[in-house]
Amino acid sequence: MAAATAPGPRALGEEGGGSTAASALSMEQIQSLTDLADLEAAYSRLCEEEKVVQEELDTLLEQQSTIENKMVALHRMGPNLQLIEGDAQQLAGMITFTCNLAENVSSKVRQLDLAKNRLYQAIQRADDILDLKFCMDGVQTALRNEDYEQAAAHIHRYLSLDKSVIELSRQGKEGGIIDANLKLLQEAEQRLKTIVTEKFDAAMKQGDLPQVERFFKIFPLLGLHEEGLSKFSEYLCKQVANKAEENLQLVMGTDLSDRRAAVIFADTLTLLFEGIARVVETHQPIVETYYGPGRLYTLIKHLQVECDQQVEKVVDKFIKERDYHRQFQQVQNSMMRSSSAEKIEPRELDPILTEVTLMNARSELYLRFIKRRIISDFEVGDSMASEEVKQEHQIYLDKLLNNCLLSRTMQELIGYYITMEEYFMRETVNKAVAMDSYEKGQLTSSMVDDVFYIVKKCIGRALSSSSIDCLCAMINHSTTELESDFREVLYNKLKQGFPATTFQDFQRGVTSAVNIMHSSLQQGKFDTKGIESTDEAKQSFLVTLNNVEVCSENIMTLKKTLESDCSKLLSQGFGGEQAQAKIDSCLADMAAVSNKFRDLLQEGLNELNSTAIKPQVKPWINLFLSVSHNIEEEEFSDYEANDPWVQQFIVNLEQQMTEFKAGLSPVIYDTLTGLMTSLIAIELEKVLLKSTFSRLGGLQFDKELRSLIAYLTTVTTWTIRDKFARLSQMATILNLERVTEILDYWGPNSGPLTWRLTPAEVRQVLALRIDFRSEDIKRLRL
Amino acid sequence: MSMEDYDFLFKIVLIGNAGVGKTCLVRRFTQGLFPPGQGATIGVDFMIKTVEINGEKVKLQIWDTAGQERFRSITQSYYRSANALILTYDITCEESFRCLPEWLREIEQYASNKVITVLVGNKIDLADKREVSQQRAAEFSEAQDMYYLETSAKESDNVEKLFLDLACRLISEARQNTLVNNVSSPLPGEGKSISYLTCCNFN
8 A cells, every 4th residue: 555655745746846857858958959860869758758647647546536535534533623622721721730739738838847847946945945044043053052963964954055056045035134144154164163173172182982972973064074084083093092002011011920921012012903903893883874984994094104103112112122133133143154153042032033923913913904894894885986996995905004114014024034033943953953863763863853843833933924925935945944954964964875884693693583584574573672783874874764754754744734724824814816826836846845855865775775785685696606506306305405595595685674674664664675676686687697507406496586586575565576577587497398398488378478588588598507408599489 | 736737837036126117027028017106016926927939838937026125035035946037127227236236146145056147127118217328237247147138018128038038048958957967857947956866976
């Protein structure tokens, strides 16, 4: 349809625009034509055009009826459109009306709202003005009646009023009166401030606590928080000072025989701290109630100034009375000139060291108390505060705690203390070493117990100061003392060596030795009375070995004890965040010293093995060479009846080890027998390879080896089978019937047996049998 | 503290006058912070940082000591176990430089003779206030046979280099020690002590 009608309007348009325009040729062009051919061409073109126009006209004519139909329909719609227009106009009118109405209403509501607000404000203001009036009257009355709380309440009310209200009420009709009243009120405020201050001062002078507290409560009502706290602190400080003065007087009068005389300055500090703590405890509720949370810091800051002053007095007295600085000087001098005759006696330092640590412990306890109090007070006050404010408060607190004179004074005292304690420890350890004694029947000598007692005491004392840095410093010094000085002492003793004398008891003969052996086997213990070593050097060496081992163990025990002691201290909240890490690190260093003592022990045992055991054992083993193992039936039975070597060897070993068993701790003895066993295995292998064997000789050796292993198994807890594995395998080889029998045990036939011998060694051992032909041995395929 | 966390463990102790910036150097290195208005250190502080050098984990235990005199007896107790000491002064403070010989005497007295000492001039960000010339410090450190470096904890200049170079030297030192002592010690802190084997021979 659209395609059919579309050309229509265009064709009409062409018609309206003039056919000349639509024609490809204009009239002028046609008139200017002179040539016939041209004319003909123009004519034919015009004819074509005419045809096209004719067609277009036909098409348009065809559409005429459709258009007429549409026109009829449009004429019919005419009246309806008029109706719609009317309706639309009506609707528009209504909407405009509604809109106006709505705007009207809302503006009324706004006005109403404004009116309401103003009404409220008016009421508020009226209230405020009434209040103001009430305050004006009330203050006067209250002041007249000396009811300062009431007066302050009125002033507080007045101060919390909106300043603009006051300004406004002055502009009112009664401006003049109000102005006058206001002036009165301001005067009253000033008067009240003066009165309260005066009254407070008077009450303070008289020490009238109820009155002091009464006026203290009034200050915040007048907006004088800082003044109130500072005045109140002044009062409290005076109380603290008076009490401290009294206590210090008491100290001066204390009898030297008094039970607490040695720690009297620590006690005085304790009283001071307890006094302040009590003050805080008692007055914290008032401050919280009347001044709000977060104000305790201010109060304590003031109190701390007084505390510092009093501490200074006590510490000054302490330094003077106890001669603290001179003693420190002396200690320093003694440390510089190590051989000086005027060395200070360490025992003299003992009481003062204890007192200083006690003083510091009390200070730490007190500082921890105020820290906790301030933190919790800040927490309440800062619950809504920003992170910055909280951090600022934390910095205030840290500054107060770290920079107060009390902290610095104690740090100084502890600084001196550590040097003196180190001196005490070192000198006392030296003394213990010098006075070292050994009691028969004991494994260790007195100095080990003494030294560890001293070290424990010194670290314990440092721990009792509650200062983590002090404790760590003393742990470090103890580590140094043990690792360098004391280990050096033991090391030098070991360096003197074990005297390589001949074994005296060898001459005592077999019988007593066998008896001893039997009794030892039955009771598992030796009777040492039979074998008395008079050689002190030997004993000293063995005792030192025991000492070294005990040291190593004691260090670990000490470390464990300190760990648990420290965790107790830390769980009470002492020390900073790194306290645990610091202690752990220092204790780890201490534990490392334990290993150094173990190394020393091992070296000492090697020394003992090579200088005492080896020179004895070697000749005994060499005796094996003088016993022929190239034997026949007769000699074999003879050996059966009169053992040629191994029994005596065992007796000798037994006898030799008796001394060590009695003189060494079980652990060390065990290690030593282990070393000895290895030595025997190596040496016996050497002599074996130098001997020759018959078939029965091999059997004899097997018997001997079994006896030896059986004996050694009873004296050591180590498994010795392994150490004798090579020898046992050699005995097996020496016991073979024929050379080729080895193949029953070798290679794929070895079964559970793991050969410790190389094929070359197997051939070497086979060659020891005189009855085996070397060609057979050579021919073996191993 | 698991043993497997690291290949080497070294103790480094910072010493020097109060206020030369020891704490700031440590904070800068361990936490990347420069806390302004740092209060004086009380006693000793303790930080740990593990760094990786040539694929090996090196745990640095850094002890930051208080410079004030009254803490001296505490800080001295840490010298002996230190593998390295960082002796710090403030380039804008002549006094802190003049005290160095005193500090060296302390090191002589308390530290192990194998300790590595590094001289550090801090606060080079305050160049216009410099009182100690680089040449003087270099000459001094040379005379004392010390490694020398200037740093700024504030601008983070040379701080990383200071600790990492030190760690490298400690590693090579530890390797050498292990070789000399013929003891395979996983912790070089152990290896540096006088071994029984080297000072005495029973056999």
